[in-house]
Amino acid sequence: MSGTTTATAFATARAEGRAALVGYLPAGYPDVAGGIDALRTLVDAGCDVIEIGLPYSDPVMDGPTIQAAAQAALEGGVRTADVLRTVEAVAATGTPTLVMTYWNPVERYGVPRFAADLASAGGAGLITPDLTPDSAPEWIAAADEHGLDKVFLVAPSSTDERIAMTTAACRGFVYATGIMGVTGTTQTTAAGVAPLVARTRALSPEGSDLPVGVGVGVSTGDQAADLAEHVDGVIVGSAFVRRLLDHADDRPAGLRALAALAEELASGVRRG
Amino acid sequence: MTTEVDRTTSYDADDRGWFGGPEHGWGGRFMPEALVAALDELTEAWHDAMADSSFVAEFDAILRDYAGMPSPLYHAERLSRQVGARILLKREDLNHTGAHKIRNVLGQALLTKRMGKTRVIAETGAGQHGVASATAAAYFGLDCTVYMGAVDTRRQALNVARMHLLGATVVPVESGSATLKDAINEALRDWVASVDHTAYLFGTAAGPHPFPSLVRDFTRGIGDEARAQCLEKYGVLPDAVAACVGGGSNAIGLFTAFLDDEGVAIHGFEPGGEGVDTPRHAATIHAGEKGVLHGARTYVLQDADGQTIESHSISAGLDYPGVGPQHAHLAATGRATYTPVTDAEAMEAMALLSRTEGIIPAIESAHAIAGAMRVARELAEEKGPDATVLVNLSGRGDKDMGTAIEWFGLGRTEAEISDDVTEEPVG
Numbered sequence: 001m002s003g004t005t006t007a008t009a010f011a012t013a014r015a016e017g018r019a020a021l022v023g024y025l026p027a028g029y030p031d032v033a034g035g036i037d038a039l040r041t042l043v044d045a046g047c048d049v050i051e052i053g054l055p056y057s058d059p060v061m062d063g064p065t066i067q068a069a070a071q072a073a074l075e076g077g078v079r080t081a082d083v084l085r086t087v088e089a090v091a092a093t094g095t096p097t098l099v100m101t102y103w104n105p106v107e108r109y110g111v112p113r114f115a116a117d118l119a120s121a122g123g124a125g126l127i128t129p130d131l132t133p134d135s136a137p138e139w140i141a142a143a144d145e146h147g148l149d150k151v152f153l154v155a156p157s158s159t160d161e162r163i164a165m166t167t168a169a170c171r172g173f174v175y176a177t178g179i180m181g182v183t184g185t186t187q188t189t190a191a192g193v194a195p196l197v198a199r200t201r202a203l204s205p206e207g208s209d210l211p212v213g214v215g216v217g218v219s220t221g222d223q224a225a226d227l228a229e230h231v232d233g234v235i236v237g238s239a240f241v242r243r244l245l246d247h248a249d250d251r252p253a254g255l256r257a258l259a260a261l262a263e264e265l266a267s268g269v270r271r272g
Numbered sequence: 273m274t275t276e277v278d279r280t281t282s283y284d285a286d287d288r289g290w291f292g293g294p295e296h297g298w299g300g301r302f303m304p305e306a307l308v309a310a311l312d313e314l315t316e317a318w319h320d321a322m323a324d325s326s327f328v329a330e331f332d333a334i335l336r337d338y339a340g341m342p343s344p345l346y347h348a349e350r351l352s353r354q355v356g357a358r359i360l361l362k363r364e365d366l367n368h369t370g371a372h373k374i375r376n377v378l379g380q381a382l383l384t385k386r387m388g389k390t391r392v393i394a395e396t397g398a399g400q401h402g403v404a405s406a407t408a409a410a411y412f413g414l415d416c417t418v419y420m421g422a423v424d425t426r427r428q429a430l431n432v433a434r435m436h437l438l439g440a441t442v443v444p445v446e447s448g449s450a451t452l453k454d455a456i457n458e459a460l461r462d463w464v465a466s467v468d469h470t471a472y473l474f475g476t477a478a479g480p481h482p483f484p485s486l487v488r489d490f491t492r493g494i495g496d497e498a499r500a501q502c503l504e505k506y507g508v509l510p511d512a513v514a515a516c517v518g519g520g521s522n523a524i525g526l527f528t529a530f531l532d533d534e535g536v537a538i539h540g541f542e543p544g545g546e547g548v549d550t551p552r553h554a555a556t557i558h559a560g561e562k563g564v565l566h567g568a569r570t571y572v573l574q575d576a577d578g579q580t581i582e583s584h585s586i587s588a589g590l591d592y593p594g595v596g597p598q599h600a601h602l603a604a605t606g607r608a609t610y611t612p613v614t615d616a617e618a619m620e621a622m623a624l625l626s627r628t629e630g631i632i633p634a635i636e637s638a639h640a641i642a643g644a645m646r647v648a649r650e651l652a653e654e655k656g657p658d659a660t661v662l663v664n665l666s667g668r669g670d671k672d673m674g675t676a677i678e679w680f681g682l683g684r685t686e687a688e689i690s691d692d693v694t695e696e697p698v699g
Binding site: 056057058059060061063064067071074079080103104105106107108109129130131132134135152153154155156157158159162166177179180181182185186 | 310465
């Protein structure tokens with residue numbers, strides 16, 4: 001795999017004086033091929049890093065929008081192997097491609113096996129919304145063995161001690177949840193997220209230069225511009241999923257809407 | 273009654289919530305980081321409260337004066353004669369709101385008040401935990417929101433009405449399979465956004481640390497009382513104890529007092545639904561595999577990709593695709609035995625207990641009765657009529673009359689009905 005690493009993608013954006021744009025969509029929606037088309041559309045429209053959601057039956061961190069797409073994907077029969085296939089197709093573009101997954105599907109697949117198969121599909125690593133580093137020794141070992149990114153989350157409620165522990169365990173970037181809430185429900189503002197970003201930067205291991213990506217609650221170019229001044233990465237998920245759901249009967253229109261939003265956000269992170 | 277907080281067992285979790293140590297991996301805390309601070313805060317408050325004699329005394333007084341504890345230990349003589357051994361029933365069906373669940377919610381709501389939070393949320397399947405939570409919220413003057421699968425709100429309209437009357441808000445959950453597991457997901461989503469002023473009254477001894485141990489502490493009075501009552505009446509411990517296991521709060525509440533009594537066999541009875549050889553059951557320990565659900569590593573009904581499989585039981589209170597992690601640990605170590613009881617066996621036991629003892633049990637508890645009768649017959653052969661099985665009669669069956677009407681065809685004539693119910697001659 002000759003693609004850029006996640007760290008390089010963030011560094012490139014930083015060198016250009018802007019934040020990186022991270023785009024999320026679940027695999028398998030509207031079907032596996034349609035999901036790959038949608039993710040490649042995000043790449044073409046300017047996303048610097050891609051997150052592929054692994055659809056799961058019990059997604060406690062996700063609001064109704066992502067739940068709806070993930071459930072449709074599961075009802076359509078998407079399997080873990082299809083997610084890895086999707087990773088392979090998207091990573092082939094050279095854009096760093098991570099998988100965002102709840103923990104049980106990885107544990108069920110077998111942690112070392114998942115890490116090996118993700119690496120051989122060209123995947124960059126995992127974002128684990130319900131796995132914190134203190135519960136993750138097996139994943140950390142497997143990720144280290146295969147050189148995969150380990151993206152853990154910090155939240156406004158995290159103590160300083162936990163932010164230090166979490167950032168020390170991250171590779172690629174650290175995912176800061178902009179609001180106390182689930183995906184796609186409330187709007188994050190730069191002022192709202194600033195204290196968490198400042199604490200995360202201050203508590204990251206010295207010299208690590210770990211990028212801070214902010215997600216949960218970002219949906220417009222203006223918001224991206226507002227946030228981009230303060231963070232290394234702007235993560236958008238539900239707003240992209242919404243475009244696909246709104247055009248469920250007309251896939252080309254869905255992809256056009258997706259591209260338009262990605263371009264708006266890509267220009268937003270450059271305005272910041 | 274007196275809550276005995278300082279008595280630990282050889283089967284407790286470590287301070288990070290692992291049962292049997294992290295190397296065996298039962299329990300733990302697989303949760304979004306956003307909730308970790310709240311779970312840590314809860315853990316600390318629970319430890320402090322249980323070490324505070326005034327908290328414990330207040331809890332005991334509320335259980336006694338408001339909820340009717342201790343519940344009696346009752347010798348079911350006519351049922352005992354049928355199996356040839358002594359069957360003792362721990363009468364949790366006589367508690368306020370009709371089940372053991374009131375213990376847990378009063379404990380958690382008292383803790384909520386102590387923590388200075390003003391709102392509680394809860395999930396509910398059939399509505400029993402929702403009703404209990406709404407009751408405790410009314411008692412303590414807390415705001416209460418109950419998440420309930422939309423499918424269940426239609427199946428259990430009476431309990432929805434009870435919650436409304438008690439002043440709670442009931443939110444029907446349409447996502448996923450629109451049943452209990454999805455109600456838990458939705459309650460967790462609420463909690464992520466409301467955690468600064470809201471406590472989550474978890475309904476069973478499952479979920480992330482500290483819930484499995486915290487819920488056990490508030491329900492262990494069942495076993496502590498029963499053990500003392502049995503010793504006082506008969507001068508010996510029972511040969512076996514039995515309870516139904518869905519998430520497992522009534523079972524762990526009974527079992528805890530007996531875990532270190534080596535001579536006491538411990539039996540959990542899981543909902544076998546239409547049979548564990550069919551896809552329609554909820555026998556998680558018997559037929560599930562190790563996985564992570566709702567924050568704990570435990571046995572889970574799941575497919576090859578780790579997606580949760582929808583469970584089935586005629587008893588909504590047992591219809592859950594996971595199980596409390598301490599039960600997984602007790603099963604893995606062999607300390608307790610978990611066996612399925614089918615819908616049909618449970619319904620037969622429901623009818624039998626109604627007719628022999630004048631007690632209409634909850635269908636959940638009827639699983640325990642059916643299983644305990646098997647155990648009692650075996651023990652009777654081995655030890656004779658003094659063999660004793662102590663069963664947790666965890667709740668009463670009023671809520672289940674709709675199911676009973678359908679199952680037994682209770683609109684029919686007396687002769688038709690009695691043809692269906694096999695009752696052995698009572699000696």
